[in-house]
Amino acid sequence: MTNEWTVVVGIKQVPDADDVSIDPDTGTLNRSDAAAVLNPPDRNALEAGLEIKDGVDAEVIAISMGPPGATDVLETAVAMGCDDGVLISDRAFAGSDTWPTSLTLAEGADYFDADVVICGEETTDSSTGQVPPGIAAHKGWAQLTYVEELEPRPEDDQLVAQRDVEGGYERVAADLPVVVAVGYGENHPRPAGLHRKIFAENDFEPDVLDADDLGIDKDIVGLPASPTKVGGQETVESVEREGDIVDDVDELAAKLEEVTV
Amino acid sequence: MSGGTVDIDEYEDVWVFIEEHDGDVAQVSWELLNEAQSLVEQKDSERLVALVIGEDVEDIADKALARGADQVLVADDPVFEPYRADPYGEQFRHMVEERQPDIVLIGGTTTGRDFAGRVAVPAYAGLTADCTEIGIGPDGHLEARRPAFGGDILATIKCEQHRPQMATIRPGVFEAAPPADDSDGEIERVETVISEEETLTEVLERDIGETADITDAERIVAVGGGCDGDLEPVTELAEALDAELAASRKAVDEGWIQHARQVGQTGKTVRPELYVAVGISGAVQHLEGMNDSDVVVAINNDPNAPIFENADIGIVGDLFDVCPALAKRLQDADDPQEVIA
Numbered sequence: 001m002t003n004e005w006t007v008v009v010g011i012k013q014v015p016d017a018d019d020v021s022i023d024p025d026t027g028t029l030n031r032s033d034a035a036a037v038l039n040p041p042d043r044n045a046l047e048a049g050l051e052i053k054d055g056v057d058a059e060v061i062a063i064s065m066g067p068p069g070a071t072d073v074l075e076t077a078v079a080m081g082c083d084d085g086v087l088i089s090d091r092a093f094a095g096s097d098t099w100p101t102s103l104t105l106a107e108g109a110d111y112f113d114a115d116v117v118i119c120g121e122e123t124t125d126s127s128t129g130q131v132p133p134g135i136a137a138h139k140g141w142a143q144l145t146y147v148e149e150l151e152p153r154p155e156d157d158q159l160v161a162q163r164d165v166e167g168g169y170e171r172v173a174a175d176l177p178v179v180v181a182v183g184y185g186e187n188h189p190r191p192a193g194l195h196r197k198i199f200a201e202n203d204f205e206p207d208v209l210d211a212d213d214l215g216i217d218k219d220i221v222g223l224p225a226s227p228t229k230v231g232g233q234e235t236v237e238s239v240e241r242e243g244d245i246v247d248d249v250d251e252l253a254a255k256l257e258e259v260t261v
Numbered sequence: 262m263s264g265g266t267v268d269i270d271e272y273e274d275v276w277v278f279i280e281e282h283d284g285d286v287a288q289v290s291w292e293l294l295n296e297a298q299s300l301v302e303q304k305d306s307e308r309l310v311a312l313v314i315g316e317d318v319e320d321i322a323d324k325a326l327a328r329g330a331d332q333v334l335v336a337d338d339p340v341f342e343p344y345r346a347d348p349y350g351e352q353f354r355h356m357v358e359e360r361q362p363d364i365v366l367i368g369g370t371t372t373g374r375d376f377a378g379r380v381a382v383p384a385y386a387g388l389t390a391d392c393t394e395i396g397i398g399p400d401g402h403l404e405a406r407r408p409a410f411g412g413d414i415l416a417t418i419k420c421e422q423h424r425p426q427m428a429t430i431r432p433g434v435f436e437a438a439p440p441a442d443d444s445d446g447e448i449e450r451v452e453t454v455i456s457e458e459e460t461l462t463e464v465l466e467r468d469i470g471e472t473a474d475i476t477d478a479e480r481i482v483a484v485g486g487g488c489d490g491d492l493e494p495v496t497e498l499a500e501a502l503d504a505e506l507a508a509s510r511k512a513v514d515e516g517w518i519q520h521a522r523q524v525g526q527t528g529k530t531v532r533p534e535l536y537v538a539v540g541i542s543g544a545v546q547h548l549e550g551m552n553d554s555d556v557v558v559a560i561n562n563d564p565n566a567p568i569f570e571n572a573d574i575g576i577v578g579d580l581f582d583v584c585p586a587l588a589k590r591l592q593d594a595d596d597p598q599e600v601i602a
Contacts, residue, residue, distance in 0.1 A: 102382065134381075143347070168469035238571075
């Protein structure tokens with residue numbers, strides 16, 4: 001039996017934000033010491049992908065672009081209920097900004113003939129939110145960002161989403177294939193089931209796809225093909241504050257009146 | 262798609278996208294139009310061009326001229342109302358490829374961040390997200406600065422071999438200038454390159470309430486997770502202080518308060534004279550959006566909350582007690598009878 005929809009969920013391994021330190025000598029980020037975790041907004045993407053199975057006969061595949069061995073996040077995805085997880089890895093991808101990254105993920109989604117591609121709102125290590133629209137743009141597919149809720153309409157080959165817009169919301173119907181970016185915290189990611197978790201940890205081994213597998217020309221990925229480059233970084237000086245702790249509301253009101261006249 | 266670089270000298274103008282919904286212009290558009298004038302001066306000689314996309318937007322084009330644009334390009338068609346990423350992206354991309362601007366600035370709203378990639382990807386442009394500082398470097402390239410890792414680091418992003426140099430800019434970081442009485446710029450209507458039949462999406466329903474603008478507020482009372490969904494105490498305090506209500510991401514994600522009032526990373530940047538943080542722990546992502554405030558007051562029941570290290574005045578206490586008591590004290594003080602008594 002073939003599945004009606006193929007849902008590809010793009011996930012990323014990121015350094016634990018609570019664990020990233022700044023080198024006091026150079027002022028640069030020390031990412032290498034930080035523990036690697038699943039990008040937190042991606043849990044909402046995985047949940048949204050798995051919820052599609054409730055209404056549509058769908059296969060849900062997690063894909064992740066990363067260095068060899070960055071497979072723990074795929075294990076997590078499979079433990080949550082994804083049918084498969086695939087690592088996209090090639091030395092040629094190193095240093096990619098959002099342009100080649102979204103190209104690579106677009107080819108990854110296309111490799112599986114995706115009807116729906118789902119991503120988190122943004123990654124905590126770069127916070128651009130540019131990759132989901134980038135995937136859609138590379139392929140000329142529809143896109144739905146800042147999504148609060150999804151409503152599959154397989155009979156019309158459409159996916160309907162409620163999106164967050166400034167001051168309210170809107171409901172948009174998109175033709176397939178479509179790229180979705182789920183708003184961070186918009187759903188409640190399911191915990192991994194016990195049996196699924198045991199399977200993911202013991203028996204699951206993700207396939208690895210490289211640039212050749214995906215038919216990607218190595219000249220258009222990686223640092224050399226990235227339009228943007230980091231031209232430097234500086235530590236932000238924290239603002240000096242008085243830090244005056246008052247004992248009661250009377251004192252607080254008095255101080256406030258001093259500063260608000 | 263070609264992987265080559267371009268002759269960057271062929272790219273000249275500075276463009277600003279004017280974001281319009283239902284006849285209203287997003288304030289960030291005017292902020293960018295004002296800030297972009299300094300880029301034009303630093304680069305010397307190029308024009309400042311405003312882009313207006315929508316339906317029946319002639320009056321907005323006039324406003325863009327009054328706000329300093331040398332030229333306004335108008336794409337006026339029913340296909341652009343209400344906003345959708347695919348027709349906006351396609352139209353914008355076409356104009357960028359045809360007219361070759363050097364720099365393109367877009368407000369970092371949910372709309373701007375939605376479609377900017379649909380322009381940058383096919384145009385093979387450099388796109389930097391969520392910038393808080395922009396300038397022209399000694400080499401003539403745009404230097405777009407953006408907070409990284411929750412604001413501890415400010416990274417400078419450059420695009421040396423591709424054009425245009427695109428950036429989405431966080432709302433509220435720059436100031437808008439008032440409109441001038443007269444202007445000598447020109448308005449040009451451009452050809453619509455996309456038809457309804459070619460669109461990939463359909464807006465079924467839109468529900469837009471009153472859109473708050475907290476970026477101009479002189480006083481702000483901001484609420485966080487500590488209020489547990491009860492906005493009564495902070496609303497009361499905000500009224501007593503004649504302040505705008507704002508929120509941390511937590512309060513917005515819980516659905517207690519609209520996104521337009523969110524301060525910090527993925528929200529707005531504010532710089533009021535007075536910022537009162539109520540029940541907000543003070544995560545760096547939040548501090549990033551308000552640390553230019555003149556005076557910061559913290560009300561929190563956790564004495565170890567980081568917000569206290571980032572406040573001028575703090576009180577450790579239950580917000581459900583402190584807010585009403587403080588509101589009452591302030592109102593009493595405003596009442597001349599009380600002062601005399």
